[in-house]
Amino acid sequence: MSAFPADLTGTWTIDEGHSTVGFAVKHAVVATTRGKFTSYSGGATIDAASPESSSIWVEIDAASVDTGNEQRDGHLKSPDFWNAEENPKITFKSTSVKIAGDEVVTTGDLTIGGKTNAVDITWEFGGVAKDPWGNVKAGFEGTATINRSDWGITWNAALETGGFLISDKVKLVLEIEAGKQA
Structure with a gap:
């Protein structure tokens, strides 16, 4: 895509019931542990004629x-990771948008645990459709890889066999269905 399709112009809101905001990280060097968040909001304002002014x-x-393990979820909420009691929100706000071949790259400020760093999220556009009730929906899949240590999240444990319990590298995965606002 060299530009956004014209029917994407407008303001979109994430449909939380049909989206996933999650992450994946290597555990014990040999396996991937996945997690997601069950409460979030967001959206986009898209200008098909001038994609760089989108946000x-x-x-x-x-x-x-929610990683499927209450004990692990509690540890992630603790000061060892993002200290959810003192920093209840993880946020991303784009600072630039550019077209890169068939993908859209949004650069923006990601804040975790009160610390902010720039991150590039690469998006694939899934299409636009009208649901049976006449609502216009669009699909997007975004991915980014970050180093959690860039946010001061350094808790870990050494393994007897070498390496560490939790990888520094974390893959962010956003599978988004958004509804077009009137």
Whole structure:
């Protein structure tokens, strides 16, 4: 895509019931552990004629983490990771948007645990459709890889066999269905 399709112009809101905001990280060097957040909001304002003036934003309730393990979720909420009690929100707000071949890259400020760094999220556009009730929906899949240590998240444990319990590298995965606002 050399530009956004014209029907993307407008303001879009994340459909939380049909989206996933999650992450994946290597555990014990040999396996991947995945997690998601169950409470978040966000959207985008898209200008198909001038994609660089488009913007996106996401606000995540840090305490809504769900990895399928209550003990691990509690540890992630603790000061060892993002200290959800003192920093209840994880946020992303784009600062630039550019077209890169078939993908859209949004650069923006990602704040975790009260610390902010620039991150590039690469998006694939899934298409636009009208649901049976006449609502216009669009699909987007975004990915980024970050180093958690850039946010001061350094808790870890050494393994007897070498390496560490948790990788510094974390893959962010955003599978978004958004509804077009009237």
